[in-house]
Amino acid sequence: MNVPANETQFLSMLLKIMNAKKTMEIGFTGYSLLATALALPDDGRKYNIGELSQVPEIIFPMADLSLNHKYLIVHGPVLEYILEKNAYPREHQQLKELREVTAEKCGKRSVMSVPVDEAQFLSMLLRIMNAKKTMEIGVFTGYSLLATALALPDDGQVTAIDLDKEAYETGLPFIQKAGVGHKINFIQSDAFSVLDDLINSEENSSFDFIFVDAEKEDYMKFHEKAMKLVRIGGIIAYDNTLWLGSVAYGQDDEKYSGMPESIWKSKDFVVQFNELIVSDHRVETCLLSVGDGLTLCRRLY
Structure with a gap:
């Protein structure tokens, strides 16, 4: 349920590009919350609204590589x-x-x-x-x-x-x-x-x-x-x-x-x-x- 590391890196970069100072996060244990806090300036503020409950487990099968297109990860x-x-x-x-x-x-x-x-x-x-x-x-x-x-x-x-x-x-x-x-x-x-x-x-x-x-x-x-x-x-x-x-x-x-x-x-x-x-x-x-x-x-x- 944690945000993947590469997605977190991108969101952190995006916040800096935006010069964001006030953000909100809804859910889970805080991996992306910490990454966001690290990306915000000292006077920035992030609001976290608890952990979402009863989130179903979803597993997507890895797609076989097709040489006819360049999409690798998505089924x-x-x-x-x-x-x-x-x-x-x-x-x-x-x-x-x-x-x-x-x-x-x-x-x-x-x-x-x-x-x-x-x-x-x-x-x-x-x-x-x-x-x-x-x-x-x-x-x-x-x-x-x-x-x-x-x-x-x-x-x-x-x-x-x-x-x-x-x-x-x-x-x-x-x-x-x-x-x-x-x-x-x-x-x-x-x-x-x-x-x-x-x-x-x-x-x-x-x-x-x-x-x-x-x-x-x-x-x-x-x-x-x-x-x-x-x-x-x-x-x-x-x-x-x-x-x-x-x-x-x-x-x-x-x-x-x-x-x-x-x-x-x-x-x-x-x-x-x-x-x-x-x-x-x-x-x-x-x-x-x-x-x-x-x-x-x-x-x-």
Whole structure:
């Protein structure tokens, strides 16, 4: 019944992003209560309303991994419920159309798009942060880019970097139709050259949010660059940090014997990156089991 540790880490980070001072908690023994109290400033106040009684024990079976999507933790019917009853009804029309066109045009490669519920989560996070200046490294057809642009205020700006301009142009008509094209600065380039130019310019350390969804072997290098560009208190988000679940299994494990070679090829890079982040005291971090794994890093100094 206790809140899981990674969920608690996220809630703690969220409270700091919000600059929360007055909160309420209803129920159980106090794990999340303590985490919240630790996250609040000295003059903060948290109200706890007892322990809930007669809570039924619920056990969800672990879903088998499907290589056709990136959801790892949620059982199939539960995932369908999340999408059909929560995510899809709130999906912006142009995001829906882009998702459908991407699936039709790109086939299996459409799995590279950020899942609908993850995009909605990131959109809410951006609004909570009052983010105005963001960056996306790795764009594909632009689903997460469009979701970001929709979440930013009218004078917001997202710098989008990708070598594949053709894929970006798949999403461009939907971006324009949504009326947010003026918020996007797409740069067709190797990301490192753009990042180095920004680091050496007056724009240094000014981004509120940076989303990284690129080659996994470059994640550690991206982290050092991004830390020089995101403001103190800003967020760097790394996608696919569970890497189809491969991070938790050996290559000889029968459960994952059918996993593509490309996944195993990059698995060690993701594992090494996860180890780096958890030991990096410059950031507050949490690894969320949404989509294919999403790591949030809040820069502390």
